[in-house]
Amino acid sequence: MSxxxxxxxxxxxxxxLSLCALSAASARAxxxxxxxxxxxxxxVDSTITETILVAGQRPGPxxxxxxKGDHVLWVFGTYSPLPKKMEWRSKEVEAILAQSQEYLLPPxxxxxxxxxxxxxxxxxxIGFTKxxxxxxxxxxxxxxxxxxxxxxxxxxxxxxxxxxxxxxxFVADTLFHKGLEQAGLGSGGREVRETIEKLxxxxxxxxxxxxxxxxxxxxxxxxxxxxxxxxxxxxCFSNTLARLEDDIDAMRVRANAWAKGDLEAIQKIxxxxxxxxxxxxILNSALIQSRPGLKSVQAQVQESWVAAAxxxxxxNATTFATLSLKDLLDPKGFVAVLQAxxxxxxxxx
Numbered sequence: 001m002s003x004x005x006x007x008x009x010x011x012x013x014x015x016x017l018s019l020c021a022l023s024a025a026s027a028r029a030x031x032x033x034x035x036x037x038x039x040x041x042x043x044v045d046s047t048i049t050e051t052i053l054v055a056g057q058r059p060g061p062x063x064x065x066x067x068k069g070d071h072v073l074w075v076f077g078t079y080s081p082l083p084k085k086m087e088w089r090s091k092e093v094e095a096i097l098a099q100s101q102e103y104l105l106p107p108x109x110x111x112x113x114x115x116x117x118x119x120x121x122x123x124x125x126i127g128f129t130k131x132x133x134x135x136x137x138x139x140x141x142x143x144x145x146x147x148x149x150x151x152x153x154x155x156x157x158x159x160x161x162x163x164x165x166x167x168x169x170f171v172a173d174t175l176f177h178k179g180l181e182q183a184g185l186g187s188g189g190r191e192v193r194e195t196i197e198k199l200x201x202x203x204x205x206x207x208x209x210x211x212x213x214x215x216x217x218x219x220x221x222x223x224x225x226x227x228x229x230x231x232x233x234x235x236c237f238s239n240t241l242a243r244l245e246d247d248i249d250a251m252r253v254r255a256n257a258w259a260k261g262d263l264e265a266i267q268k269i270x271x272x273x274x275x276x277x278x279x280x281x282i283l284n285s286a287l288i289q290s291r292p293g294l295k296s297v298q299a300q301v302q303e304s305w306v307a308a309a310x311x312x313x314x315x316n317a318t319t320f321a322t323l324s325l326k327d328l329l330d331p332k333g334f335v336a337v338l339q340a341x342x343x344x345x346x347x348x349x
Contacts, residue, residue: 059090060192061261062348064328066338071313074100075335076196077325079258080189081180081251086259088192094199097320102312103200103207104321106193107305107334109297111214129170132228136164137171141234148241149175156182156244168237169281179244185251193322205320208312212304215293225287233281240278258325263348267329306337313343 064075074096082088097103131140138146149171156178157163163171180186200207216222243251257265279298288294312319327333339345 059092059261060088060258061263061266061325063092063096064335064348065344065346066309066313066335067344067346068313068342071317071319073104073309073313073319073321073338075321075323075328077258077328078106078189078192078322079255079325080187081185082187082189082192082255082259083252084184084186088195088259093196093320096318097196097199097203097205100203100205100318100320101316102319103197103205104210104305104308104312104319105207106322106324107210107301107327109212109214109301109304110209111216127227128223129166130227131165131167132230134165137166137168138164140168141237145234145238145241148245149237152179152241152244167231167233169231169233169278172233172237172240172278176240176244179248180251183248183251185255189324196320196322200320208308210305210308210321212297212300214297214300215291217293218291222287222291229285229287231281231285233278236278236281261348266325302334302337305334306341309334309338310341 060079061077064077066073066075076090076093131137137149141149152175153160153163156175163174166174177187197207254266256262282288283297288297309319309321323334328335330336335345
């Protein structure tokens with residue numbers, strides 16, 4: 001019997017949590033954030049998009065230093081979205097990696113589903129993204145929200161009657177990434193991590209998973225229940241609309257601040273909580289809360305990463321890791337937990 005492992009980051013894929021994994025399992029078996037607050041940097045008119053989006057080679061922010069004695073964990077803060085035309089390169093990161101003994105992969109969670117269970121899931125994966133009982137968006141959304149959706153749908157997606165039958169949480173995800181694409185922004189966080197992992201392999205550095213292990217003992221039943229279970233995902237949908245209506249310029253400002261390594265500017269920026277609203281729609285659902293192995297997933301993810309970081313700090317003179325910038329700046333985030341445990345944390349200058 002074989003099994004597949006699926007990874008959920010603290011960002012986009014966590015929106016669907018283990019359900020995203022179950023959908024991915026079926027596909028593989030067949031083929032093998034509320035409006036942002038005021039920011040102190042002035043917004044930029046969308047007509048000069050090309051002049052605000054940085055291009056060329058950029059270093060990103062400096063490294064966070066976590067230490068105990070002479071053992072150091074260096075943490076690089078990733079961010080998404082970033083300008084599509086930007087090429088990331090940090091000589092500081094390259095130098096630290098050259099002397100590191102271990103690289104901690106980003107936090108996340110995995111759920112293993114055996115091959116035969118994957119095959120059993122196939123019939124139930126069809127229609128996974130659709131609303132229960134054939135409902136359409138206009139049936140689920142308040143009229144003012146639906147009217148705003150039609151405006152943004154026309155702008156970013158165009159004619160697509162099929163999407164009207166999908167759950168708001170999945171429509172929001174599609175709309176958001178279409179909007180980013182038109183704004184000249186892309187999923188730069190992933191590309192940065194991929195570049196770092198190439199350097200890790202080049203330097204033959206030990207790579208360590210920090211993922212929490214989730215228990216999914218009834219994937220077929222879970223899929224069947226999900227297809228029948230309504231979700232409280234209107235807030236997720238509304239927040240996504242607000243981000244695209246009001247926050248595109250602010251996203252560009254944040255992307256530029258990251259690319260230039262301007263930590264002072266980054267720290268002045270309020271982060272919208274689109275992901276939080278969308279994650280909550282899944283994580284707080286009865287479907288998840290009724291399964292002990294899937295409750296408190298975010299806490300499990302943090303605990304697993306912190307444990308891996310402490311182990312690496314004890315064993316190595318130098319360790320390297322990546323975390324999202326939002327997690328690094330979170331007063332209750334991963335690095336904050338290490339600081340509370342007595343580790344010395346120094347932010348980049």
